[in-house]
Amino acid sequence: MESTPIVSRPRRLIAGNWKMNGTGEALREIEAMAAAAGDLACDLVLCPPSTLVERAARLVRGTSLRIGAQDCHAQPAGAFTGDISAEMLVEAGASHVIVGHSERRMAYAEASALVAAKTRAAYRAGLVAIICVGETEAERDAGRALGVVAEQLAGSLPDDATAQNTAIAYEPVWAIGTGRVPAEEQIAEIHAAMRQGLLARFSTAGAEMRLLYGGSVKAGNAASIFAVPHVDGALVGGASLKAEDFLGIARAA
Numbered sequence: 001m002e003s004t005p006i007v008s009r010p011r012r013l014i015a016g017n018w019k020m021n022g023t024g025e026a027l028r029e030i031e032a033m034a035a036a037a038g039d040l041a042c043d044l045v046l047c048p049p050s051t052l053v054e055r056a057a058r059l060v061r062g063t064s065l066r067i068g069a070q071d072c073h074a075q076p077a078g079a080f081t082g083d084i085s086a087e088m089l090v091e092a093g094a095s096h097v098i099v100g101h102s103e104r105r106m107a108y109a110e111a112s113a114l115v116a117a118k119t120r121a122a123y124r125a126g127l128v129a130i131i132c133v134g135e136t137e138a139e140r141d142a143g144r145a146l147g148v149v150a151e152q153l154a155g156s157l158p159d160d161a162t163a164q165n166t167a168i169a170y171e172p173v174w175a176i177g178t179g180r181v182p183a184e185e186q187i188a189e190i191h192a193a194m195r196q197g198l199l200a201r202f203s204t205a206g207a208e209m210r211l212l213y214g215g216s217v218k219a220g221n222a223a224s225i226f227a228v229p230h231v232d233g234a235l236v237g238g239a240s241l242k243a244e245d246f247l248g249i250a251r252a253a
């Protein structure tokens with residue numbers, strides 16, 4: 001593989017995804033995260049369920065913790081029962097939105113073209129998009145991991161993606177919520193390939209775009225994952241539910 005130009009790395013980004021977990025009482029965890037965020041050497045974002053976005057955003061005002069959402073619709077408004085637009089999320093106080101999570105790609109058959117449309121919606125509203133990609137176990141076993149990730153990346157990123165409006169999260173589906181973490185060489189291979197693809201398409205912006213790893217990240221394995229080249233942070237599920245667990249990961253960044 002071609003060598004990648006050395007660029008000074010941006011601050012790491014640690015994002016938490018609460019998925020469909022958390023009611024009002026969980027706001028105290030967000031409060032504890034916000035209290036510690038200013039002392040961290042990384043950027044910290046927490047994506048609670050949409051019912052908590054507005055209250056969480058109010059709670060973290062004046063701190064360096066940012067609040068994100070877990071999905072958005074591609075349209076700004078309309079007859080889309082149950083959906084939430086990027087503009088609505090901004091009004092609620094969100095600054096980031098996760099798009100293309102494998103749980104949505106699989107459960108709602110969201111293809112990369114739709115993920116790209118949602119990403120364009122995020123840009124339109126002024127949200128930073130955290131775009132997820134990753135292969136299933138069957139795809140890895142078939143030797144297709146690199147190809148699947150390259151295809152999802154190419155199809156999900158709009159042409160106007162920049163290092164400021166986008167972060168990419170590589171999340172192998174088989175590592176999500178399973179306690180199974182890929183070998184460092186496996187993470188390194190995918191991240192290096194993603195970097196090459198982004199460099200080829202976006203030049204300098206592609207060199208600077210933050211590449212997160214996601215899938216069973218915990219305080220105990222975070223440092224070794226962050227030591228892998230081109231890992232610029234993490235997208236954390238289960239271990240982001242409790243402030244101390246999440247902050248333990250952020251302190252390793």
Ligand SMILES: O=C[C@H](O)COP(=O)(O)O
Nearest residue numbers: 017176177215216237238
């Ligand atoms: O969005 C987060 C990921 O799906 C990772 O979840 P996990 O940390 O519980 O494995």
